[in-house]
Amino acid sequence: MINPNSPVLLEVHGLCxxxxxxxxxxxxxxxxxxxxxxxxxxxxxxxxxxxxKVLAGHTAYEVTAGTVHFEGQDLLxxxxxxxxxxxxxxxxxxxxEIPGVANSQFLRLSYNTLQAQRGREELDPLEFDDFxxxxxxxxxxxxxxxxxxxxxxxxxxxxxxxEILQMALLEPRLAILDETDSGLDIDALRIVxxxxxxxxxxxxxxxxxxxxxxxxxxxVPDFVHVMEAGRIIKTGKKELALELEKRGYDWVGAEHxxxxxxxxxxxxx
Amino acid sequence: xxxxxALRPPTVDRLGALLASQPLPESSPWAAxxxxxxQAQTALGALAMPTxxxxxxxxxxxxxxxxxxxxxxxxxxxxxxxxxxxxxxxDTACRLVFVDGVYAPQLSGPANEGEVVVTxxxxxxxxxxxxxxxQLGSQQALGDNVFAALNTAFLQDAAVVVVPRxxxxxxxxxxxxxxxxxxxxxxxxCLVLAETGSRMTLVEDYVALQDAAYLVNxxxxxxxxxxxxxxxxxxxxxxxxxxHIANCAVSVGRSANYRxxxxxxxxxxxxxxxQVVLGEGAECAVDGLALLAGSQLADTHSFIDHRQPHGTxxxxxxxxxxxxxxxxxxxxxVVRPGAQHTDSAQSSRNLLLSGxxxxxxxxxLEIFADDVKCTHGATIGQLDAEEVFYLQSRGLTxxxxxxxxxxxxxxxxxxRIAAGSLKNQLQQRMLAQTGSHP
Numbered sequence: 001m002i003n004p005n006s007p008v009l010l011e012v013h014g015l016c017x018x019x020x021x022x023x024x025x026x027x028x029x030x031x032x033x034x035x036x037x038x039x040x041x042x043x044x045x046x047x048x049x050x051x052x053k054v055l056a057g058h059t060a061y062e063v064t065a066g067t068v069h070f071e072g073q074d075l076l077x078x079x080x081x082x083x084x085x086x087x088x089x090x091x092x093x094x095x096x097e098i099p100g101v102a103n104s105q106f107l108r109l110s111y112n113t114l115q116a117q118r119g120r121e122e123l124d125p126l127e128f129d130d131f132x133x134x135x136x137x138x139x140x141x142x143x144x145x146x147x148x149x150x151x152x153x154x155x156x157x158x159x160x161x162x163e164i165l166q167m168a169l170l171e172p173r174l175a176i177l178d179e180t181d182s183g184l185d186i187d188a189l190r191i192v193x194x195x196x197x198x199x200x201x202x203x204x205x206x207x208x209x210x211x212x213x214x215x216x217x218x219x220v221p222d223f224v225h226v227m228e229a230g231r232i233i234k235t236g237k238k239e240l241a242l243e244l245e246k247r248g249y250d251w252v253g254a255e256h257x258x259x260x261x262x263x264x265x266x267x268x269x
Numbered sequence: 270x271x272x273x274x275a276l277r278p279p280t281v282d283r284l285g286a287l288l289a290s291q292p293l294p295e296s297s298p299w300a301a302x303x304x305x306x307x308q309a310q311t312a313l314g315a316l317a318m319p320t321x322x323x324x325x326x327x328x329x330x331x332x333x334x335x336x337x338x339x340x341x342x343x344x345x346x347x348x349x350x351x352x353x354x355x356x357x358x359x360d361t362a363c364r365l366v367f368v369d370g371v372y373a374p375q376l377s378g379p380a381n382e383g384e385v386v387v388t389x390x391x392x393x394x395x396x397x398x399x400x401x402x403x404q405l406g407s408q409q410a411l412g413d414n415v416f417a418a419l420n421t422a423f424l425q426d427a428a429v430v431v432v433p434r435x436x437x438x439x440x441x442x443x444x445x446x447x448x449x450x451x452x453x454x455x456x457x458x459c460l461v462l463a464e465t466g467s468r469m470t471l472v473e474d475y476v477a478l479q480d481a482a483y484l485v486n487x488x489x490x491x492x493x494x495x496x497x498x499x500x501x502x503x504x505x506x507x508x509x510x511x512x513h514i515a516n517c518a519v520s521v522g523r524s525a526n527y528r529x530x531x532x533x534x535x536x537x538x539x540x541x542x543x544q545v546v547l548g549e550g551a552e553c554a555v556d557g558l559a560l561l562a563g564s565q566l567a568d569t570h571s572f573i574d575h576r577q578p579h580g581t582x583x584x585x586x587x588x589x590x591x592x593x594x595x596x597x598x599x600x601x602x603v604v605r606p607g608a609q610h611t612d613s614a615q616s617s618r619n620l621l622l623s624g625x626x627x628x629x630x631x632x633x634l635e636i637f638a639d640d641v642k643c644t645h646g647a648t649i650g651q652l653d654a655e656e657v658f659y660l661q662s663r664g665l666t667x668x669x670x671x672x673x674x675x676x677x678x679x680x681x682x683x684x685r686i687a688a689g690s691l692k693n694q695l696q697q698r699m700l701a702q703t704g705s706h707p
């Protein structure tokens with residue numbers, strides 16, 4: 001929901017980042033306000049997932065220029081766990097399997113860690129069990145998933161549901177969902193999308209990183225951004241996604257170059 | 270050449286030195302036991318203590334062991350059940366307790382469970398003399414092994430379990446070996462006979478009520494008749510200065526199933542040598558975990574012998590090495606000629622938590638049949654950065670994330686322990702050792 005008076009959650013300016021000495025992000029700008037749903041689309045290798053990981057604080061990526069503010073706080077100076085505490089959540093494209101740790105243990109540890117640091121009440125195993133089972137209904141997840149090891153042997157769709165379950169438990173202010181739709185069949189896509197939709201409030205925001213328009217039929221974005229070569233080169237409304245679906249990405253790049261894209265890049269970098 | 274020889278330290282008879290301080294046991298009332306001892310004493314005459322020059326011992330230096338002297342304990346223990354309460358398992362059928370190698374009837378019980386025999390060797394000789402005579406020391410795998418021969422040469426008593434044909438024992442049998450005296454040398458012995466179609470779970474548990482040095486030298490023999498199913502949980506949680514040198518030989522009959530989980534977390538130096546011989550269509554799953562810190566050394570040698578067709582073996586061995594510790598794994602799988610349709614998979618996974626810790630792992634596969642499916646592999650590494658990041662992104666600090674992942678690495682093996690209350694105890698110990706609190 002677009003409300004120009006809504007407070008700014010995330011302010012990214014001229015963000016440049018590299019991995020192993022290779023520049024991936026080359027001057028990225030983005031502003032996200034409370035209540036908004038953004039979609040970041042773009043071809044493979046345009047830097048979408050890198051952007052998501054840089055926001056969450058992955059140490060393999062080096063930020064070489066630019067600023068990121070989250071509710072006015074300098075996000076780049078914070079370790080990943082402090083970003084989680086500040087209200088940032090990354091839904092992983094490839095959620096990690098942790099054999100040997102029960103999903104319920106992991107979910108409760110994560111939940112209680114943030115609760116404690118926010119000065120709120122922690123839940124004991126029984127209380128947490130009731131709490132998490134309620135949230136699981138949202139994603140039509142069987143309670144069996146609590147007893148299994150974290151993501152171990154989960155199908156692609158089950159892993160993604162488990163990610164959204166974590167989002168539901170941790171109640172982030174800003175959720176970045178990295179290709180949450182990949183590997184989902186049509187039923188799982190519907191369930192996951194409905195889950196996300198129920199978590200969206202006027203006080204939080206969601207950034208969807210996706211290849212495909214089909215996710216956006218379920219989670220309707222307020223803004224659609226197109227990334228290419230490490231920058232956002234076009235921003236539009238939800239209709240842009242439909243156009244991208246029809247025409248591909250090439251025309252966006254051509255249009256951007258014609259408008260003097262190279263010059264813009266130098267200015268922003 | 271002569272110069273080289275001169276530079277070497279003079280050969281010391283380590284075995285002779287160890288034997289010199291050991292009075293031979295008094296003659297046994299059973300001829301079979303005396304015969305076994307004499308055979309082993311003769312064998313010892315031709316054997317020597319292994320050194321780093323022996324291939325099977327190249328990473329495991331026994332020098333710290335040779336610097337000490339050890340004495341057998343003969344007196345019966347005065348321990349009361351309350352003393353060993355921390356090691357009690359609440360879900361077992363029977364418990365046999367040996368203190369410094371000596372049977373402690375006051376701590377053991379109930380004697381038998383239904384038709385299942387769980388008792389000491391003298392009692393078993395009376396009631397099951399023929400079976401004892403036929404099976405005790407019958408595993409050829411133990412033949413030329415100096416520590417196994419030592420055990421047999423000093424054979425006094427044993428924990429004996431006999432599960433009759435088609436009998437299913439659901440609750441585990443707990444064999445508890447408690448070390449209480451400094452400098453004690455004990456030779457625990459276990460003999461488990463699972464008759465045709467029977468099922469049972471055995472917990473073989475080594476614990477300490479002391480921090481001083483001692484030497485425990487166990488030999489365990491398991492004979493699984495056709496279609497028998499045995500789950501064998503072995504826990505070495507000896508004292509911090511202990512030496513633990515163990516041998517286990519398992520014979521798995523036709524279509525029988527042997528599953529074992531062995532955990533090594535105590536002792537300054539420990540060695541576990543497991544040999545499994547598989548009959549036709551037999552299956553085994555042999556898993557292990559060594560959890561090491563300080564200057565501990567744990568050495569696991571295993572030998573899975575596919576002698577007949579259609580056998581299946583699975584092995585997952587994990588080591589977690591912190592501090593200056595040293596983990597050794599040597600896992601050999603042999604598929605004999607004619608053992609067609611063997612299905613074998615072996616994996617050695619090792620986690621180094623410190624720059625000073627060391628892991629030597631050597632999976633070995635020898636195949637002499639042409640229609641088989643065999644895989645093996647080894648990894649040595651540190652915690653995965655992506656896994657740490659995943660947990661950090663959920664609010665855990667770097668340190669908490671690493672502790673949890675270390676715990677999880679070991680917990681994958683602990684999870685496979687069939688005895689609930691033992692699993693719990695080990696999980697708690699792992700949590701304490703890794704400093705994790707999930």
